[in-house]
Amino acid sequence: MTAPAPAPPLSGADAHDHHIAWPPAAFACRVLTPRTPSTSEPLLVLGGGLQSRHSWARLERHLGPHHRLLIPDLPPARSPGQARSNLTWDDLTHAALTVADQLRIDRFAILAVSSGYPIGYRLAQQNSNRVTRLMLFGAAPRPSPRLAALIREGLRREATTAPPASASSRRRTAAQLVDVLTNTTAAAEHLLIKAAARVMLDQLNASPVDPLVRYVFDRGSLLLSDPLPTGGLAGIPTLVGVGEHDTTTTVEDNRAVAATIADCTLLVMKYADHLLHLERDGDFAAAINLFLNDKPLHTLPHSTAEILR
Template sequence: MTGAPRSATAPPPPAADIRDHHITWPAADYPCRVLTPRAPAPGEPLLVLGGGLQTRHSWARLERRLSARHPLLIPDLPPARSPGRARTSLTWEDLTDAALSAVDQLRVPRFAVLAVSSGYPIGYRLAQRHPARVTHLMLFGASPRPGPRLAALIEEGLRREAAPRADDPPGTHRRTAADLVDVLTNTEAAADHLLIRAAARVMTDQLTAAPGDPLVRYVSDRGSLLLRDPLPPGGLTGVPTLVGVGEHDTATTVEDNRAVAATVSGSTFLVMRNADHLLHVERDADFAAALTLFLRGSPLDSLPHCTTEHFRSPPAARSGP
């Protein structure tokens, strides 16, 4: 006798076990989301370092595509600035140490790193400091410095943080969120590309729904640090590295990302067509395919909607941002 057949509408069993781990760190404790594939999975865990205001719950699309094959570690790193508390300011080096605490306390000796947007300075520093432990480094939305529009918006956020207003008129947070998203995304490209437009709308809704001034939260989370040498000097060698960007990205342009790739010896540089700064949301299937191929050591030249370049020369010498 056999068991009753599974209903056609029943969801499939989860491909990974999911747990939150409490990470202790001197400046602030924080949670780390850990996804462990239920089937045996070759390869090292993937440490995911998101951008500003992203949390451990911001990667559902990536989880669906990768968690059956790769262990995922997604920490909620503490914010860089906490007004009103004794701990008022953290540096890139502090946040790099916080990320390292997660893999150490989870007893992960070697790991790959995916670092997106303002997570990239942390991922880059991890690979610089611990090249023997980082098996692969994947950076998306990287720039040696913020562009003029973003830098001006960060300065405005710092002014608001220093002089907060008790009562904002109705709709203020929505307008502020829209202003921030307009700088972080390409509104001209969004007019022609539905997926870019949809990702920007989702981001605006999420920023509006959260409490507090969205711009002040962005600055306090990590935005203020972008004014302080996000790309460290010295370059990088010895770690297989992929640097990727959407062709329509105006927050961290193709030229910005190429400049970061040029500091890494032997890096691969990828441009994804019909994509913007939120390419991991806009084109999640292509994004996951690029990660999977790179982690396997397979060439990326055959990826649809993508072009690649390869940097073979030693890292470019840098003395500043």
């Protein structure tokens, strides 16, 4: 396998940023509209920690010409130096719903990845009359012990009055975070996994702030408190997907989340880790497209699909 090439310029769709006026914190939403008419409902994309509305170039290339995409920059759960209270999962769920409301979209599908999944799950749970399909990738009932320990270290570090971290210290922290969020053993055998982890490391190294504190402020701190809501989910076609080598949210973690959803399909993608949208962007987009069009997932190469009832 070769390393993923840079995503080419977007074609077949027009992209615009929209201002979402949501108290307590306004934010931007990137909207892609196909140049040819589409009959499918818009797809609301809820990324994970440290991702922004500009993190989905590969998905845009594959899906933008066929589906309207809504990619919000939801506000961080915590903001240093601001007096407002910390945001909760329900707050961020309301922020995501505000995107659809202000863009005057009645019905929509949801793609929620990693720490975006608790928001997507709640949004579907609370708005079953508006959500047509739900796709969760990289979901877990709770963070892994290694990730939970790293989050607690980030909270401790954020609470100290020490001087800002040096560039070398930030690089060490970035490497530590990537080591926890990716499978380094699998990366030694699969170049696409290694390349995706390198992309993540380069992005974290480019940050002027401590990447761990940034991760905790973004949404990491919320992972310690009930990412999977109670009550389950029914009545919405749902796909839960995971890479076979994912150690951040394991296959069994995703299976446990899928078990709380009636008639859910569990998709396991081979030769993949946690960063599916980078490692296997074509197959990742193909799975989404098949599911949105109610087509069988068994045609997807190097993957297994299992219906849980």
